[in-house]
Amino acid sequence: MKRRDFLAAVACGTGVLAGCSTNSGPVRDPSPTPEPTPPPGVNTLTEEKPLPTPDAVSDETAARSFVETHERRYVYNELVDGFGTTQPATDITVESTDAAVVYTTDEGYYLLSTCRGSAQYYDPDGSPRGAGRNAASVAHFVGSDIHRRIPFNAYRCAEPIVTDSGEGDEDRSSARFQIYDFETPPNYDQPDQGGHEVTVRVSDAIGEVVLDRDYQTSLPLTVQPKVTPTTGEYSLxxxxxDGGQVQHDWSLSGAIDPTWWALTVLITHSGDVTVQTLYPNEMVGLPSTSLCTRMG
Structure with a gap:
């Protein structure tokens, strides 16, 4: 598929001070005045916590426990880093992780998780400086000594099929699906190379082809927005x-049904292919909106 057929989407998953920003700010003086360091009486948090390894994962309970611990420490460490702030954290709060197993194979377990945290940072002026982190709808594979983590905040956007729905909510007005590749390590330096070539064909109830496309999974997550605005029965x-093949009956009843946005082509860690709806509950399920329509 040609490069122009894809858009890159990166979601800002952190809120620092007034919120997310892509503005790099003014050019700094080459010799800036050093910011004052916290006095000895101020407690600061600067040490990251070690991430666990899945060496004792033998069942769903152990896999879920591993992900819960991993995500709490992952979010904590990001808050310690401070997202570019020059002052250390003085207080960090991380909520319990919500996690659910969504698919199981002989090799391991596939899960979704959500974990939120917030931090306060030292400010010599005494003004409140805070940041929040919401690691939502993160997909995981956990096997024996293996862990793959794919967040829903950086993905390749395929060109939409429906170009103009005529409705206000452009993202939810048409159904979408996504492709996860848990076998191929991401290569962000060469995002058009490597991975699997995946052909997806969607037909409606009378056999009319709605979508017929090839996708390259050199990035671990691809989102195909705006497949069809029409409810009904479809075949995917x-x-x-590599020889993987699967067919799936895709029943679309409307934008309130998770099948409208959470249908997923899943390339497993062993390279097999399955189709799943990744929405076990509203806490960890895939979000009903994405950045793809906004960037189209």
């Missing part, structure tokens, strides 16, 4: 150049 067939 998936094949890979």
């Amino acid at each position: 067939s998936v094949s890979t150049t």
Whole structure:
């Protein structure tokens, strides 16, 4: 597929001070005045916590416990880093992780998780400086000594099929699906190379082809927005150049049904292909909106 057929989407998953920003700010003086350090009486948090390894994961309970611990420490460490702030954290709060197993194979377990945290940072002027982190709808594979983590905040956007729905909510007005690749390590330096070539074909109830496209999974997550605005029964067939093949009946009843936005082509850690709806509950399920329509 040509480069122009894809858009890159990166969601800002952190809120620092007034919120997310892509503005790099003014050019700093080459010799800036050093910011004052906290006095000895101020407690600061500067040490990251070690991330666990899945060496004792033997069942769903152990896999879920591993992800819960991993995500709490992951979010804590990001708050320690401070997202570019020059002052250390003085207080960090991380909520309990919500996690759910969504698919199981002989090799391990696939889960979704959400974990939130917040921090306060030292300010010599005494003004409140805070940051929040919401690691929502993160997908995981956990096997024996193996862990793959794919967050829903950086992905490749495929060109939409429906170009103009005529409705206000452009993202939810049409159904979407996504492709996760848990076998291929991401290569962000060469995002058009590597991975699997995946062919997806969607047909409606009378056999009319709605979508017929090839996707390259050199990035671990691809989102296909705006497939169809029409409810009904559809057939989705998936094949890979490695010989994987699967067919799935896709029933679309409307934008309040998770099948409208959470249908997922899943390339497993062993390279097999399955189709799942990744929405076990509203706490960890895939979000009903994405950045893809906004960037189209």
